[in-house]
Amino acid sequence: MNRTQAGRRLVAVAAALALGVLTACGGGGNSGGGSGSADKADLVWQFWVGGTEDQAAWQKVGDQAKADHAGITVKLQGTDWNSYWSKIGTLLASGKAPCIIGMQSLRTASYASAMLPLDDLITKYGLKTEDFDKPIMDGLKVNGKQIAIPYDSGPMVIFYNRDLFTQAGVPEPKPGWTMDEFKAAAKKLTTGGRTGLVTTPGDLSVASWVRTLTGAEPLADGKLAFTDPKFQQGFAGYSDFVHTDKIAPAVPSGNADFETTQFTAGKAAMQLNGPWSLIDTKGKVKFKLGIAPIPAGPDGSKTYTAGSGFGISRSCKTPDAAFQAIMSMTSEKPLTTLAAAGRAYPARTAAHPAWFTAAGIDGAKETLDYASEHSVPLVTSKNWVQVSDLLTRFGTQALNGEVPPDQALKTIQDQAGAGS
């Protein structure tokens, strides 16, 4: 082989390698999408799990598909929450995503274009959507199309330390309690190195507090509305909890656990949280745990609901089988089993009693029913992940009094744009 021939071969090999990689990156493959028919398919399910025990518990949910349809199997591929979204983004973009995808309501808008709208399948297979909590069914819709079927849901509520309330002689909150009552209680509870509340610049917390304080929503007509004066006013009120009212401690940056650890360690008497954390929190704390709705602002108690469910990737070759599997995975039996194990507040109303029994907290049902009535889904923009990231970082500055709240919101709006 002379030098010219060798050179040509080298070029040919390089081109083949490049094409191979391009093909692999470019999508169009079908290995992830599975194959089969409506009644017979081996499906892969990508979902966030917290460890081997979690993986085993969720695999049992997947096994419900096999129990209901002999020809359909669901194999769970678990990824931890922090890596899940970058992994799923890559898989969906490559066209090699598994059929069944775990989806959180706040991120649904970001990933919707790679997911299959389920409305036709819902009609075809007669899924009764009215059996699920309405706010979370709506929260998993994008432009009116159902992107995922929920397994859990929940309105944001106040978790509180009943022992600290008793010690301070503060009456325990009841549905309908006002912002003035909340602030008075928090001030009285801020003593001895403890605070009445602990805050976070996280999206659900900020949006819920702003909504109850002024009724403002983060989006208006689908566009980010952080520079809306009512939103700014609500956010300023929330920031005041830390640097003006001093009923909450300064916030560290980038520590999503800070709020929970302050509360569970008994250093803060109250926190805003979702029912999905309630039973887990109860297991961690050494005090009596209570829950109450978010305090009522001028127009009453207003909060947001969030939750998660399962959808189907557009690259799935057997959407019918995948949908039947999802119907099984979100049916009453597995959701009741999950509820009894205290994993998540179920999206199906029929499974609620099992969850309340597992929770064993006085007034939990009354509070959650009240909060659900006063909640709407937090519908997000396509670039909400960016908005949420910016809110966490610039919100920390606002809560700690480093920058004025309206300036922090303007920076976020400038960075994120309209976000449609």
Next chain:
Amino acid sequence: MATDTTTVTSPRDVPPGKAPAGRRPALRRDGRSAGVFLAPGLAGLALFTLFPTAMALGISLFDWPVFGERSFLGLDNYSHLLHDPVFRRVVLNTALFVVLYVPLNVVVSLGLAVWLGPKIKGRQAFRVLFFIPVMTPMVANVMVWRLLFQPDGLIDSGLQTWFGVHAPNFLGSSSWAMPAIVAMSIWQGFGYNFLVFSAALDQVPQSQLESAQIDGAGALHRFRYVVWPMITPSIFFATTMTLITSFQVFAQPFILTQGGPGVSTQTIVMYVYNQGWQFLNMGLAAAAGWVLFVIIMGLSAIQFIGQKRWVHHDV
């Protein structure tokens, strides 16, 4: 004088550009062998480094969302980065980290390596001790430092107990967050350079140090005129590698502060990660990645050119 009838061709007799005729087959064989041995490495380099680098350059010229339509933008992504106040701040943050971290890392690791000279008892145990943070997972290290730094953390609680005052909100203050990250990074990373310097110091001949001592040189003079010239190759290696890795700093600010408060601790690699994998905007991420690549290449080139003035390879 008898004349040797066998002709040995000296390389000096061969016209420039031509290999000695008698050795050509052997060289060819060597070349082929070298090619075979190098092929896997070169293929890996081409496939996993050169090709993605070239791809990234291509992607940086596009609006390349992870989902949806892609469109050619030319240099618009680079123009966006130039005019984006956040990216400018991110570049400044990275430079600030490098300026604080690299000299401190070298001073701490070299200082400790010198201090742990051959006469120190238990130096092997110290070497292991100092290297432990390098081996332990970064995430675990960062979690421990977070417990130190956060409000009501170990430092804050200690100050409250002993002096009745609060510590600064290290991770929640724009002024304190970067120094906190630098401090944590030095603790985590100095062990590597410490080992490099320790090994270099062990190579300095005792006889030369003793000779200098006999000639009346004090400790500082012995270090300046005997030890320093001998360890300059190691110093050059350590500073070059530390500079490159510190420009790529990601894990510490990502886990400790998520780049906040605001963008006060966001670095270029974090910006690339956020744009690409969080916000699904591959074009802008690739452009930012190329900006970082050019900065690192430029500074490394300057270091390699400058080394001729102070690195003694022939000592």
